[in-house]
Amino acid sequence: MTDETRKSHAAQASWRTRRGLAAAAALLLTGLAAAPVAAAAGERTQQPQQTRRGDLVSVVPVADRDAGQVRSFLTERDVDTDVVRYGVRAYRLTYRTVDPHGRPTTATGLLTLPRGGTHRLDLVSDTHGTMVARDYAPSASEDFGRVPSYVNAAAGRAVAAPDYLGLGKGPGPHPYMDTASSLTASVDMLRAARTAAERLGRPLTGQVYATGFSQGGQVAMALGKALQEGADRHFRLRALAPVSGPYDLEGQEMPALFDGRVNDTSGVLYISYWLVAQNRLHPFYKDPSEVFRAPYASRVEGLLDGSYEEEDVVKGLAPSVKQLLTPAAYERLRHPTGAVLDAMRAADHTCEWKPDVPVRLYAGSADTDVPIGNTRSCARTLAGQGARVRVVDQGPVDHFGSVLVSAPQVVRFFDGVRR
Template sequence: MDMNMNASNSPRKHGVRRLLAAATAVVLAALGTVPAAAASRPASGHDTPSATAGRHEARGTLLAVTPVAHLGRAGVTAFLTEAGMNADTVRHGIRAYRLTYATITPQGRPTTATGLLVLPEGGARRLDLVSDTHGTMAHRDYAPSVGEDFGRYSPFLHASAGRAVAAPDYLGLGKGPGRHPYMDTASAVSASLDMLRASRTAALRLDRPLTGDVYASGFSQGGQVAMALGKALQGGADRHFRLRALAPVSGPYDIEHAESPALFDGRVNDTSGIFYMTYFLTAQNRLHPLWKDPSEAFREPYAGLVDGLFDGDHYEEDIIGALPANLKELLTDDYYRRLQHPTGALLAAFRAQDGTCAWKPAIPVRLYTSAGDTDVPIANTRSCAADLANRGVRVPVVDQGDVSHNETYLTSGPQIVRWFDGLAARR
């Protein structure tokens, strides 16, 4: 569910990071702010909003706009090309801004979140908007509004084609307070919807007003979020936005019947499987307790370690290095069996995230996936397509073939841009 899980497939490029950091320094220097020199990892520090930030503001209220990047057309082309992505849809340079905005916690209390707004340089003054929701990230500084590489590939790709892009960091990532409620669909949707609202305000202030038309996409965890956000927008969640198309990539749409069973039959590789499931269990336990003591689920010495690993300040490679080789070595015998045959609170946690495809879209939908994906197997997308078909909507499933999870997005992204271009031209 993540663009950076497997080192062998990782699209991170140190040269690209240096290129983007240098370009960012140029635009910020012009504004009187020069960032520290780029390191091999994102800076570990993060903003700490005041205790009252967002407390009295309506959801989606824009609290701050911070310029974070500026690339010309050639710079965007180089950035995407070095990532391994087809850059033939690049028509514009981009300017990117970190937005801080008011939203709510999973419990409905006021909080703040951040996200990345990317605007094309040139093109139409009034812009359609792409909602772009990212895949699994454990370290807060890899989120789109802060990280300088993989979290920005998709936003820069879409913006350089001539649309505004709203890429939420989600709760607890980027500069937002607290811990990330991983795979909590409801709060991911509320944070994404409020990011659209904040983007509407910011774009107007930046003299690039939005048309109100939204094209939704997302990868991995973000593919599942995109489906749920699409349902909310079609249902009238905000009268200012009209959903025009939906193109998620490799989302874990069916944890109960597709993703979780694949952990035990080889369809999900052990490294990704142990990372995702440990992240999921520890995050879900904070939302609706799955155990009274972590030793009920995790073997020693991991019982006392796992929750702290996902505090937003540990890098993925460090987390993986602290975990055993597979789930069987991590979990107690009882919980290993329970994961294969979930009941009670665990089953409820699965089902609270599933069902994002159980609606009837009134707009064009394409589902992107690959048969070679060993992070989010193709069975998830087939399940989603079946849910839609059961409601009378048959959608194309674009199978990219025998490629990895990350390569699925690198291949699908430009195809989605071209599809959105065609739909917009026919309006």
Template sequence: MKSSRALAAAALTLAALGGLAPVPAFAGPAHAQDPASWRGELVGDPVPLDTLTADQVRSVLSGDGRADGHIDPATVRYGVTTYRLTYRTLTPQGTPTAATGLLVLPETGGHRRLDLVSDTHGTMVKRSYAPSAGEEFGRLSPLVQGSAGRAVAAPDYLGLGEGPGLHPYMDTASGVSASLDMLRAARTAAYALGRPVGHDVYATGFSQGGQVAMALAKQLDQGVDKRFRLKAVAPVSGPYDIEHTEMPALFDGRVNDVSGVFYLSYWLVAQNRLHPLYKSPEDAFREPYASRVESLFDGEHEEDAVVASLAPSVRELLTPAFYERLRHPDGGLLAAMKAADGTCDWKPAVPVRLYTATGDTDVPIANTRACARQFAAHGVRARVVDQGAVGHNGAFMKSAPETVRFFDSVARHGRG
């Protein structure tokens, strides 16, 4: 559910941005009591970031030095221009706030209405790694989608990028609301920039973003906003089954120790703000980790620094009692897991393709198979694409251009 540390360090041909100054929380105008009247409103003008030619995009996707390989640039057709959007959305508690995101517009020429892709990113701990804030890995997928000829709305999520507060990691509801409101903001911004978008929306995302993409697609398919018409959904390696797959995999070896400690710590700290998981860090974490774990997830630490400050294994991270609680969850722990699950429990009216990899030891392939079974229970065949022995980020690298081809096929023929 994270971008690789090697990937984060890769030198890509993107312009460096200045220091981030988080936008203030949105206090709300007189109409703030009616969220439908302001959700997705732009705060200020779109901020231009980069303009890349098609060859420059190909160079970025084919860049050397990435531990998990490169992205096939064959789907690149156009150059792109990118913008940072700041827009109004909701906190997990339903109060007004602001968030940021990346808008990618392809340089297609002409004035035809563009289809729109919602592209939701994987786990990030440092706010400046978010797509609109300049972190390279967070922009790879939006560049893949945008250079294929579609507008892309890539939310930073709450508490990342220049949004205020802390990131409510793996809170599905706010991940979806921030993504939906980013679509609304992108629609407004694209029109203002002379590149209007149509009604058709394609949903993709990686890792944490795969789960968000699926939940967003569910709402779009059920008509949450009549201005958007879901055409297809193609997430990559999403943790769709926290309770029965991802959490047990932390204890049976399917998730590697480094990733397991990283994800679990992030999840516990973030979810404890939303659910009663523990009263004090000492109730859940062993020392010396208890005294520093919450400060590590303040949005300012590098992933390497977080990992280096935590235990080498889940068993060494947690108190014995809390370790057993996680193996047999109840109360707030179980509620937090169930709140994230169920994103595949619906009957889509559009094509669905699920990308994954047997070699993934961050989000095991069993998550995707569980998702496919939920669709099958509704009479829907969601094709599972297994990318083989590659790891978590390798699954993304191989799948990103394939999602473009899938979306192209749906656009041409109405099916994948």
């Protein structure tokens, strides 16, 4: 593990100790209360109505920050504040969606609106990176995950940031790196955001700018494709700007776990999370001991139930991927076949399309979580479809550094597209 990576993880831990609002304080903010929106808006609720994906269940205000407070929030995290023009108001949305098997469920997400600017707002979709603790999701914690939301909203756009399934206040486990269900949760968050924004007096134009970081970079690519193909008639994709996404599990990210390009700490966290989550969808094992060495086999699924912080998960597992996995599982991941290969390939097609909108892919050359080879692989795939893509290499910054540097640049890119 490099000094740069240690500093990055330490920084994340430090940020997490400086939470913005307590849950009780959130209820004191002006705006809508925690009651279901239908009741808050005075609608009739006596007659049962057919529910649909994206239907809004409730809205809870969670932050109200003036422009100076937004600048302070960003400055503490070493983010350029030149694009900040307005304060922001943020709300936790609960909405209806479906689980990985298509069954009805609910999810939560963060809607952030500028305190000023035009009446009708363009919408940014911001999809977040890997989180193991449900309470660090954008709608639940004023922390690192809100950086893109605050930057984009303070520049004058609405921002919809889904928590994904099983994170934030959503039920069940998080299906980590299941692109299909992350996509449905993201599309349905856009629908819920459209309803909420209308009722909050800031209607949306229907123009969508998609960005996302790490896991969310891959989701942003999938969302862009879905919107271009007409996933919802109310939304039109205008630009796409993912940051440091694991777009190529089979060809880049998984091999990087074994050749030294991914640091040991992150490698252990990612592969454990991926195996446990994907085993529910593409069964790899019946008992964790078939994949994980003792004593880790007896604790890994419990550590990844959404209640533990990243640092605690890492402390409870082995110091390296080789020490974590059984010899057979280690070789199976190095040379994937069967269900393991199926799971990788299920996530590996998000760059196989031709965007009709401007695209920029952002990444850092010193990233030892999601190596920049993922971004270059995606760019080659998009170019092979005839798309024009610009890769923005941020130079020697690590994984978290890549999004801190990129977030204001993404805002400027979106501004340019809009003009």
